[in-house]
Amino acid sequence: MIDNPYTTAVLAWYDVNARDLPWRHPDATPWSILVSEVMLQQTPVVRVLPAWREWMKRWPAPADLAAEPSGEAVRMWHRLGYPRRALNLHACATAIVERHGGEVPDDHSELLALPGVGAYTAAAVASFAFGQRHAVLDTNVRRVLARAHTGVQYPPKTQSKSETRLAESLLPSDAETAVRWGVAVMELGALVCTARSPACADCPIADKCAWRLAGKPAHDGPPRRAQTYAGTDRQVRGKLMAVLRAASGPVPKSELDAVWDDQVQRERALDALVSDGLVDPLDSGEYALPG
DNA sequence: AAGCCGTGGTG
DNA sequence: TCACCAAGGCT
Numbered sequence: 001m002i003d004n005p006y007t008t009a010v011l012a013w014y015d016v017n018a019r020d021l022p023w024r025h026p027d028a029t030p031w032s033i034l035v036s037e038v039m040l041q042q043t044p045v046v047r048v049l050p051a052w053r054e055w056m057k058r059w060p061a062p063a064d065l066a067a068e069p070s071g072e073a074v075r076m077w078h079r080l081g082y083p084r085r086a087l088n089l090h091a092c093a094t095a096i097v098e099r100h101g102g103e104v105p106d107d108h109s110e111l112l113a114l115p116g117v118g119a120y121t122a123a124a125v126a127s128f129a130f131g132q133r134h135a136v137l138d139t140n141v142r143r144v145l146a147r148a149h150t151g152v153q154y155p156p157k158t159q160s161k162s163e164t165r166l167a168e169s170l171l172p173s174d175a176e177t178a179v180r181w182g183v184a185v186m187e188l189g190a191l192v193c194t195a196r197s198p199a200c201a202d203c204p205i206a207d208k209c210a211w212r213l214a215g216k217p218a219h220d221g222p223p224r225r226a227q228t229y230a231g232t233d234r235q236v237r238g239k240l241m242a243v244l245r246a247a248s249g250p251v252p253k254s255e256l257d258a259v260w261d262d263q264v265q266r267e268r269a270l271d272a273l274v275s276d277g278l279v280d281p282l283d284s285g286e287y288a289l290p291g
Numbered sequence: 292a293a294g295c296c297g298t299g300g301t302g
Numbered sequence: 303t304c305a306c307c308a309a310g311g312c313t
Contacts, residue, residue, distance in 0.1 A: 040309040047299075048309090081297030081308095088311090118311045138309045158292070159310095186309060195307060196302065226305050229297080238297050276296090 003172035006148065006205045007181055013204035014184035017191065021045065023052070023128075024183070030104035030129035031096075032056050037121045037128075038089050043080050045190075051078055063102045065093035071289030074278060075245050083241055087277055087290075088116025106130040127182050133175040135167040136182040140189025145170070147193060151210030153219040154195075236260045236269035244279065250286035 022028065023036035035055055039048040055076060059065040065073060070090040077086035092114045096104055104125070105111055111122040123134035137159065145166055146155040155163060172178045192199045200206050211217070229235055239259040244251055260266040270287075273279040280290045 037309065042296090042308055042310060043298080044300080044308050079298060081299085082310090084296070085311090116311065120310060124309070136309085139307090140309065183309095190309080224306080227295095227307090228305095232295090234296060234298095241297085272296095 003174075003177065003181075004170040005208055006170070006185075007172055007177070009204040009208075010184045010188055011177075011180055014180065014187055018184075018187055019045075019191075022049070028129075029060075030106070030125065031060075031062055033129040034092065034104055034117075034121075034125050035089060037124050038085050038092075038116055039080060041085060041116075041121070042082060047080060051076070051080055059093075061102065062093040062096040062104065065090060066097045069289075069291045070277070071280070071291060074241075074289050078245070079242075081238075083278055084276055085116055091115040092117070104129065106132070108132070108134065124182075127179050131175060131179055133171060133173075133178040134182075135164070135171050136186065137164060137167045138186060138189075140186045140193075141167065141182075143195060144185055144189045144193045147198070147211035148205055148209045151214050151217075153211060153217065154224065157224065233265065233269045233272065236265055237273055240266075240270060240273060241278065244287065244289050247288075250282055250284065250288040252286055256287060 018024070021036075023033050028036075032052075036048065036052055039052055039055075058076070059068075068090075070087055073086040073090040074083050077083050080086075095114055096102060099105075100110070105114075106126065106129075108122055108126045111117055111125050112119070114122075117125075120136065120138050123136045124138075126132040127134045127136055142155040142159065142163060145163065146152050149166060149170075170181075172181050188203070192203050200209070200212055203209065203212075206212055236259070240256055243255055243259060247255075256270060257263075257266065260269075270279065274281055277290055280288045282288055
């Protein structure tokens, strides 16, 4: 069945080149797939793998995580980055126990209602965990479609309606094929059609790629803004969280004060962490991961 | 809707 | 080296 010009070649490529990732195994549960998708938000596969295994061993079901303080989720997040995602997963676990009887919902809109689950993650879980037909549009798919179909080097910075429409128009009609198509295009973007130096020689749709056929024109428009990090509040937050994760219990404020010289910025970062629910200010004056 | 939110690898 | 990038989401 030919649903779009790329389906057959991309699926055949995926059959041979797919990585053996544990959340793709037949015994992966919807919960384990949800956890993997949240961990993979902006974090590379190689760094997610050990944390995911640790989480699945300790919290094999949503109820297992919901039974623990959210601070344990934050501690077990290690250095994956964006630790609010750990809080989100703990809140997901609680919501799943309270609203869905402890089972990850299979309904797209119910998935979308879970904390930290947006358009991509809801579609990914509905598709990969429950075999439903949804367009999964992540950074990999956006880049592949921008090149192969639209003929430009990079997709726009923020996802556009036209990208969504395009992804939906390319979605195979049969659910089982749509699921395979989604994961296969993602994998193609991750392994071949990469951001920096695409391996067009290894690409199964190079002969149909509008960007390659146009001579790989360079990205035009404003330069893609680099995200600065050094000296930002994010860096300070990271240092504060690292201290709290490493400690077995509450930490005196002096230990937090030692991570950053600028007091104004340090206090602002700490206040924001408390406001975000990532840090618990105790009556004793000490600080701890949330209980 | 543009900017914020971590961290580490890499060309 | 250092700017860029990585299975985004939220405000």
